[in-house]
Amino acid sequence: MQNQVNALPSRAVNLPMCQLLGMNSFKPAQLSFSLEGFLRRGGETGEHADGWGIALYEERRCHLLIDEQPSAQSLMAQWIQQYSTRSRNIIAHIRKATQGVVSATNCHPFMRQLWGREWSFAHNGNLDVAALPRAEHFQPVGQTDSELAFCLLLDALVRRFGETEPAPEALHEVLAETTRQIAASGTFNFVLSNGEVLFAHRSTELHYVLRAHPFGRALLLDCQLGIDFSRINHPDDRMVIIATQPLTDEAWLPLPQGELVAFAGGRRSSPLGLVGA
């Protein structure tokens, strides 16, 4: 799939916390190149060796794969990179355990169903669980602050909209309001998707890059791999990649702090104005 070019030696990457990755694409796509660099951060260029997980959407179905092995050595990673189907939305997470024991039950992403859609969520940061309300409609299975926060986000949607899926703007508004409430209890960097839209929120650190025509070259920061996107993409391809820290030497931007940003169709779809920041 990829035309790899020789790359410069890897830069030093300093990774003190869990790592998030998100993709939203106009057309179903594979994430092989960016995923390759991302997974090195679990036990190789980073010390995040407490397991990892990925949510890959295929149509409305979310394939959720969890591995307790460090992602840099993960056989599941090799299998996914070789054989995975194409997705319009992907969420991945490399874990550095801070709350809850290291176990499959506590691995991100988490998944729930609502309004005939499968929702997935991954979080980086620490929340003060004692300061958060109890989840009502969606119950955590494990012990993490992260899964509780995910349940609270979906809870808020059910409380406000009941059984009827709202218009995108109303959905965004309630998620943004609930995100603000939860973020008051700690660090709340996250990516969230319902298979259509990818939502991202930055408390402390989260970056994104847009890839669209005209496509250029990129080099991974975590290993000696390069790619010429103009040779593998069509002019109407378009996608956004989100990551805790930039994965390539492309023009990554920090997400606005304290604002819930929505990506759909491979581009940013929310208003640019800062909310609650």
Add this chain to the structure above:
Amino acid sequence: MQNQVNALPSRAVNLPMCQLLGMNSFKPAQLSFSLEGFLRRGGETGEHADGWGIALYEERRCHLLIDEQPSAQSLMAQWIQQYSTRSRNIIAHIRKATQGVVSATNCHPFMRQLWGREWSFAHNGNLDVAALPRAEHFQPVGQTDSELAFCLLLDALVRRFGETEPAPEALHEVLAETTRQIAASGTFNFVLSNGEVLFAHRSTELHYVLRAHPFGRALLLDCQLGIDFSRINHPDDRMVIIATQPLTDEAWLPLPQGELVAFAGGRRSSPLGLVGA
């Protein structure tokens, strides 16, 4: 893991419908041997070539893996058989599409969360969707009668018990009652698990076998593989395998027709009396 012995040539296997597989084990175990035979039924000894899926429990987490490739040729199957973790409960399904388009969204097993547990479900048979009520608390993501039936089973639990998980007997009673109601609308062979208990219901065809001390030898019916369970098991190992049709030359029994049977700790835990049969 397995000491394979030479087996007799495979028997002819006649497989006219979807295939179900379930395992409930006293201790976390791998299902490699039985799964090997089962997966041959997707496109090799059987014609069930519309995809397959498996739910593997690890602690409270349910790993749900779906593949649209015929299971006999599935790379995911090879990966699972080599690297999967040990489970106390497993559900698998090979699909012969009868309702809903062939797609990942419609592949069994299905999964939902309730009372801090992950529930998984796979079905074989056809239900008259028009005769079934609408799901209330749990919404189907795809178009199958099967996912709707699963949602209705969980719906009944929420309607009766709300947010509090009931005692096993009460849980069994409501599931059995709801199963009878749904089964009135068609053929309803299924396996269902919450990670602790494996429930199974036979409308037309479903078999089980108990494996416990003293362990003997077994030969797969679908390929030339044999195993000596006494060499790989401990005296206190104990498990039950459920399958649409027997997978080995062991003493498989048909499940009682029209009764919801529960397996826990690797043995049958429900009363033997027939209910509604």
